[in-house]
Amino acid sequence: MTTSEKLKSLRAILADARSAVIALSGGTDSTFLTYTAAGIKRLRLMAVTVNTPYMFASEVKEAEAFCNEIGVEHREISMDIPNTILNNPSDRCYLCKKEVMSAIAGIAAKEKLAYIFDGTNADDLHEYRPGIQALRETGVRSPLAETGLTKDEIRKLASKAGLEVSDRPSNACLLTRFPHDAIVTPMGLSRAEEAEDYIISLGFRGSRVRIHGDLVRIEWREEHFEAMMKADTRRRITSALKAMGYRYITFDAEGYRSGSMDNK
Secondary structure: OOHHHHHHHHHHHHHHHOEEEEEOOOOHHHHHHHHHHHOOOOOEEEEEEEEOOOOOHHHHHHHHHHHHHHOOEEEEEEOOOOHHHOOOOOOHHHHHHHHHHHHHHHHHHHOOOOEEEOOOOOHHHHOOOOHHHHHHHOOOEOHHHHOOOOHHHHHHHHHHOOOHHHHOOOOOOHHHHOOOOOOOOHHHHHHHHHHHHHHHHOOOOOOEEEEEOOEEEEEOOHHHHHHHOOHHHHHHHHHHHHHOOOOEEEEOOOOOOOOOOOOO
């Protein structure tokens, strides 16, 4: 199918649903899904964002602002770190998704909304995504994946729609910045977010900080390597991150790799 045909199929799925809640993370995929759903007149719609210590605070705020902008009812659920993932187990994505979707299912049931939708796309089905099993077990549907829309297609459609998130690099929760079987705390998560936000503020979008105790391992996008090699850049980052409490600051020669902390 062409992208236009996939978009038409997506709109048909949303219209047939009649009522739904969308799990809105603030990323490109779920934002585009919410935007598209908002244009379906016969769909009773609500968006829900789950706010946890391992979510980026900026994305939670942007999700709420976006819904206000397009006139979609938005709810925020605040959750502590679930006990099941306090030690960052290898199946954290599965366990977390079960907790998050159960909380959203509670709202869907209370508001009598027939479906729960999330922003999983067609490409996600071919990657290491343990959370997808939890989606299936909890009855969550992924309309973008069902229609075969890929990440690249979604970005292009989002750009055409004028959505600011269209070129936002893919992200994952802050738990992915820590090794498996490492105890995570709200303070540690907040500090990791602060460190990564600082690096991104210098223009290095899509960079990652990986935390190994008091050592930070920074993963860079390939297009940023030349800038990273400049002594002034390294000094600025090293100084700022040491001021945050980290003792050792390292730059990963392999660069950014999705899921580099996963046990596969």
